[in-house]
C-alpha cells in the first residue's frame with residue numbers, strides 16, 4: 001500500500017514523514033527537485049508481537065506501508081503549471097492521499113495564504129485536483145473517440161459513456177469518489193487513475209493550544225465530506241517533541257497533555273480504516289511469522305495469492321484460527337481442543353486477525 005502525503009507549502013508534511021520514518025521506517029528515497037522522499041514503514045502490531053512470543057519464529061515480518069513525502073502543492077497546479085503535471089502524475093500512483101492541512105498559527109512559519117483556514121485549504125486543493133482530473137478525462141475521451149473511429153466498438157462505447165459521466169460529474173465540482181458506478185465501472189475507473197477517485201485522509205496539523213478541546217474546523221470538514229474521506233487531527237510539533245523522548249518520559253508527557261498513546265499509530269489506523277484494509281497472519285510452526293494486509297472482504301483464495309501465486313493456483317483449503325480465540329485460550333493446542341479452529345474453502349471471507357495456514361498442491 002502506498003500513501004502519498006500532500007498539502008500546501010509548510011503545512012507539516014515532512015515533519016509527519018520524519019515521524020513515520022522514526023517510528024518504524026526505512027528511508028529509501030531522497031527528495032530532489034523532482035523526486036519525492038519515500039519511506040517503507042513497519043506497521044506497529046501488538047498482535048504480531050504476541051504471536052512472535054508464542055511461535056518463536058526465526059524471522060518476524062510486520063506489514064509495511066509506503067509513504068511518499070511530496071513537494072508542496074500550489075495554486076495553479078491543476079492546470080499543469082510549473083512542474084505541476086510531473087508531480088500530479090506521481091501522486092496518481094498512490095493508493096490513498098493524506099492531505100496535511102495547516103491549523104496552527106506561527107508567525108515564524110510562512111504561509112502562502114493570508115489566513116489560517118484548513119477548510120478553505122482543503123477545498124483549494126480539491127479544486128486543483130478536479131481541474132487536473134477534468135484534463136485527464138478530456139484527453140482520454142479524445143483517445144477513445146479515436147479508437148471508436150478505428151472500429152474498436154463495444155469496449156470503447158462503454159468507456160466513452162463512463163468518461164462522459166465523469167466529465168459532467170467533475171464539471172459540477174464533484175469528486176469521482178462519489179460518482180455512482182457499477183462494479184465493472186469501478187474497475188474501469190481505477191484504470192483512469194484520477195486524483196479525486198483516491199481515498200483521502202484530511203489530517204489537520206493543529207496548534208498545541210487546540211489539543212484537548214473540540215475543533216470547529218474538524219466539525220466543518222466532517223460535515224462536508226463524502227465517501228472514502230476521513231478527517232483526523234494531530235499536533236505534529238508535539239508529536240515530534242514526544243518522539244525525541246525516552247519511552248518513559250514520552251508516556252508521562254502524553255499523560256500530562258491528555259494525548260492518546262502514539263499519534264503515529266492513530267494515523268496508520270485511520271489509513272487502514274479508510275482503505276478498508278485488514279490484517280491476517282501466517283507462520284505457526286514455520287521459519288517466519290508474518291503479518292499481511294488485504295482488503296476487507298477478500299476471500300481465502302485472494303489471501304493465499306497475497307502470500308504467493310503458487311498458493312493461489314494450487315489452493316486446497318485454509319486452516320484458520322482467529323487471534324481473539326488464540327489470545328483467550330493461550331495456545332493453538334487449547335484452541336484446537338475446544339474446536340475453535342476451522343477448515344475453510346476458497347470462498348471463505350478472511351477476517352481481521354485470522355491466523356491462516358494454506359494447504360496447497362505444488
Ligand SMILES: Nc1nc2c(ncn2[C@@H]2O[C@H](COP(=O)(O)OP(=O)(O)OP(=O)(O)O)[C@@H](O)[C@H]2O)c(=O)[nH]1
Pocket residue numbers: 007008009010011012013014015016070071072104105106109205206207235236237238
Ligand atoms: N508551530 C508549529 N510549527 C510546525 C508544526 N508542524 C510543523 N511546523 C514547522 O513548520 C515548518 C514546515 O514544516 P515541514 O514539515 O517542513 O512542512 P512541509 O509541509 O514539509 O513544507 P514544504 O515541504 O516546504 O512544503 C517547519 O519549520 C516546522 O518546524 C506545528 O504543529 N506547529
Ligand SMILES: [Mg+2]
Pocket residue numbers: 013014015069
Ligand atoms: Mg516538506
